[in-house]
Amino acid sequence: SDHSLVYPASPSAMDWKAHYPSMSPEQTVEFADIGCGFGGLLIALAPMFPDTLMLGMEIRITVTQYVADRITALRLRNSLAYDPPESENVSVVRANAMKFLPNFFNKGQACITSDCLSKIFFLFPDPHFKARKHKARIISPTLLAEYAYVLRPGGIVYTITDVLALHEWMVHHLTAFPLFERIPNEELDGDPVVEQVKTSTEEGKKVQRNNGDKFLACFRRLEDPKR
Numbered sequence: 001s002d003h004s005l006v007y008p009a010s011p012s013a014m015d016w017k018a019h020y021p022s023m024s025p026e027q028t029v030e031f032a033d034i035g036c037g038f039g040g041l042l043i044a045l046a047p048m049f050p051d052t053l054m055l056g057m058e059i060r061i062t063v064t065q066y067v068a069d070r071i072t073a074l075r076l077r078n079s080l081a082y083d084p085p086e087s088e089n090v091s092v093v094r095a096n097a098m099k100f101l102p103n104f105f106n107k108g109q110a111c112i113t114s115d116c117l118s119k120i121f122f123l124f125p126d127p128h129f130k131a132r133k134h135k136a137r138i139i140s141p142t143l144l145a146e147y148a149y150v151l152r153p154g155g156i157v158y159t160i161t162d163v164l165a166l167h168e169w170m171v172h173h174l175t176a177f178p179l180f181e182r183i184p185n186e187e188l189d190g191d192p193v194v195e196q197v198k199t200s201t202e203e204g205k206k207v208q209r210n211n212g213d214k215f216l217a218c219f220r221r222l223e224d225p226k227r
């Protein structure tokens with residue numbers, strides 16, 4: 001149950017400085033990893049985008065704590081070598097990302113360059129196989145409206161899964177949504193983030209060990225609804 005979770009009243013009510021000690025006053029979170037699990041993506045992206053703040057959201061308390069400890073350890077280790085520590089741009093919150101996302105992130109539509117999200121990740125989300133459980137899926141028509149709200153125009157939604165039926169579900173709903181347009185996989189070949197999306201998370205590594213398939217689909221947030 002997530003009844004005990006507390007949410008900020010608005011993005012400005014968050015104590016972001018506690019999450020990102022060396023952030024500048026103008027900075028806001030730009031990447032969100034939804035259901036980040038053990039945090040492999042964040043840890044991989046942190047040194048690749050040292051000036052970008054990124055946040056993992058995870059509902060399981062022990063898993064969230066694991067990621068927080070991992071980040072603390074990394075900062076400690078990095079602080080011996082660098083100034084400021086490279087991993088100060090990455091953090092995690094325990095949250096049900098299916099609720100109150102706009103309480104954490106500014107509206108993307110009006111933002112100038114970097115005061116809102118430019119990337120949202122859904123990596124190997126829980127498949128919820130049974131039809132009566134589909135409403136629990138993290139990609140759904142209602143939630144897509146929230147993801148579009150927080151993502152800036154031109155921003156990208158990354159999805160990957162080893163479950164073909166879930167891939168088809170996500171592609172169907174994201175394609176049907178007026179504010180998202182699929183990015184052809186060929187166009188993503190040169191994107192260094194995509195490589196990490198495929199290989200850096202714990203679930204992605206597990207799929208790899210089992211020689212499973214990985215179905216990737218990325219979508220661009222459009223400025224105006226497509227007709």
Ligand code: SAM
Nearest residue numbers: 035036037058059096097098123124201202203
């Ligand atoms: N993305 C990670 C990876 O690739 O290794 C984790 C994948 S795991 C299969 C799915 C994760 O999503 C779990 O850690 C689960 O606790 C989390 N999760 C499920 N529903 C969530 C929600 N509503 N809000 C936040 N996290 C959620």
